Amino acid sequence: MDAPSQTPYSQQLRDGFRALRFGPALEAEYRAYCSQGLLTRFRLTALLALLVWLLFCASDFLRIGWTPAPELPQAVLEELRLARLLALATMLAATLYVQFSGSVERAQLAMLAIGYAVATGAAYGIYCYKQLHLPHESSMLVIAMMALFIPIGARMRWHLGLALSYIAAVVLMTLLAPNKALRIEMAGIVIALLLALVICTLSAYWREYLHREQFLYRGDAQWLALRDEMTGLSNRRMFNHHLDTVMRQAQREGQRVALLLLDVDHFKLYNDRYGHAAGDRALQTVAAVLQSFALRPLDLAARLGGEEMALVLYDPQPSHAAEVAQALVDAIAARRLPHEASPVAPVLTVSLGCALLRKDDNPDRFYRRADALLYQAKGSGRNRCCVDGVLRPAA
Numbered sequence: 585m586d587a588p589s590q591t592p593y594s595q596q597l598r599d600g601f602r603a604l605r606f607g608p609a610l611e612a613e614y615r616a617y618c619s620q621g622l623l624t625r626f627r628l629t630a631l632l633a634l635l636v637w638l639l640f641c642a643s644d645f646l647r648i649g650w651t652p653a654p655e656l657p658q659a660v661l662e663e664l665r666l667a668r669l670l671a672l673a674t675m676l677a678a679t680l681y682v683q684f685s686g687s688v689e690r691a692q693l694a695m696l697a698i699g700y701a702v703a704t705g706a707a708y709g710i711y712c713y714k715q716l717h718l719p720h721e722s723s724m725l726v727i728a729m730m731a732l733f734i735p736i737g738a739r740m741r742w743h744l745g746l747a748l749s750y751i752a753a754v755v756l757m758t759l760l761a762p763n764k765a766l767r768i769e770m771a772g773i774v775i776a777l778l779l780a781l782v783i784c785t786l787s788a789y790w791r792e793y794l795h796r797e798q799f800l801y802r803g804d805a806q807w808l809a810l811r812d813e814m815t816g817l818s819n820r821r822m823f824n825h826h827l828d829t830v831m832r833q834a835q836r837e838g839q840r841v842a843l844l845l846l847d848v849d850h851f852k853l854y855n856d857r858y859g860h861a862a863g864d865r866a867l868q869t870v871a872a873v874l875q876s877f878a879l880r881p882l883d884l885a886a887r888l889g890g891e892e893m894a895l896v897l898y899d900p901q902p903s904h905a906a907e908v909a910q911a912l913v914d915a916i917a918a919r920r921l922p923h924e925a926s927p928v929a930p931v932l933t934v935s936l937g938c939a940l941l942r943k944d945d946n947p948d949r950f951y952r953r954a955d956a957l958l959y960q961a962k963g964s965g966r967n968r969c970c971v972d973g974v975l976r977p978a979a
């Protein structure tokens with residue numbers, strides 16, 4: 585027997601993702617998965633960050649007072665006020681943006697701007713406090729950098745880039761320090777920041793790696809629960825669920841549904857002649873043709889078991905459903921898979937029944953009507969379709 589077909593998720597697990605990137609389709613799906621519910625969290629986090637910043641500003645007043653002592657260097661006090669205000673303005677603008685933005689990607693950029701404003705603003709504040717010889721906590725700078733790694737759904741390299749530019753800002757402060765003692769003190773902080781950066785980056789890498797891995801395992805399990813592994817088509821469970829949903833939708837909206845049931849002709853003889861593995865490949869070919877006819881979002885191609893497959897078409901014109909049924913039968917014969925044991929044709933063929941939804945149908949009755957039409961097509965010679973009572977011989 586052939587190796588089982590692979591789900592895109594298990595394939596990605598095998599290919600690996602050390603660079604924290606999947607193939608384009610999975611990457612887009614992963615991003616969409618990460619975006620779920622993010623905007624609400626962003627809005628709350630942005631407000632919280634603003635509150636924290638206002639507390640920072642308030643602590644300045646507590647330490648310096650409304651009227652600063654005249655012996656304090658006024659220029660440094662001005663710089664401190666400016667730094668607090670600049671950060672506040674950035675945060676206010678970004679917070680407002682996040683509250684009203686409908687785009688997760690752009691809101692994410694605003695969140696990163698908030699993080700950067702808090703971190704560099706805090707760093708500059710401590711830098712000023714040092715010059716003012718006021719009590720301060722240098723470890724705040726390391727905490728600020730750790731805050732830049734708060735998971736907000738952004739990619740790890742964004743956080744890393746942000747942290748590096750934060751450290752660059754602290755290095756600049758170090759270089760611009762007015763005296764050697766302060767420069768040495770700031771250099772010590774830079775070293776602590778670099779060490780913290782390594783730890784934060786490693787933990788952010790593993791966090792994203794494990795999150796991606798969990799996403800792949802979850803996707804794989806979901807894929808296998810709803811699809812037929814060999815052909816990649818939806819399985820019977822998914823088919824039942826989908827048929828029920830589109831029928832209810834169509835009956836409510838007064839729209840049409842066509843159900844096409846397809847069965848490979850003399851497939852037992854095919855297996856006997858060419859072997860089970862070749863039979864599997866033939867089913868995969870039939871499935872790929874069937875899938876190519878499911879073009880609209882609510883269309884569905886499914887493998888119901890063995891060599892029986894189905895196609896659900898949502899809101900087709902009756903003439904279109906009949907055309908699709910005929911085109912499917914013709915397209916499979918046109919693949920010209922040799923079937924020398926078949927009494928019908930020298931190539932693999934299918935028979936097909938196509939029923940159109942009626943007002944009084946329930947899923948079971950609808951299915952049974954399509955099945956009866958399939959049997960009619962089989963009974964009248966195979967390699968043909970029967971559309972609601974109308975027999976159509978193969979072209």
Ligand SMILES: Nc1nc2c(ncn2[C@@H]2O[C@H](COP(=O)(O)OP(=O)(O)OP(=O)(O)O)[C@@H](O)[C@H]2O)c(=O)[nH]1
Pocket residue numbers: 847848849850851852853855859860861862863864867889890891962
């Ligand atoms: N290779 C392969 N064969 C399968 C698979 N599932 C079912 N089959 C075979 O499909 C065949 C179906 O045989 P039947 O139900 O007698 O139908 P048929 O030979 O196609 O005859 P008609 O439907 O009357 O034309 C059986 O031999 C099954 O073993 C599968 O996944 N792979």
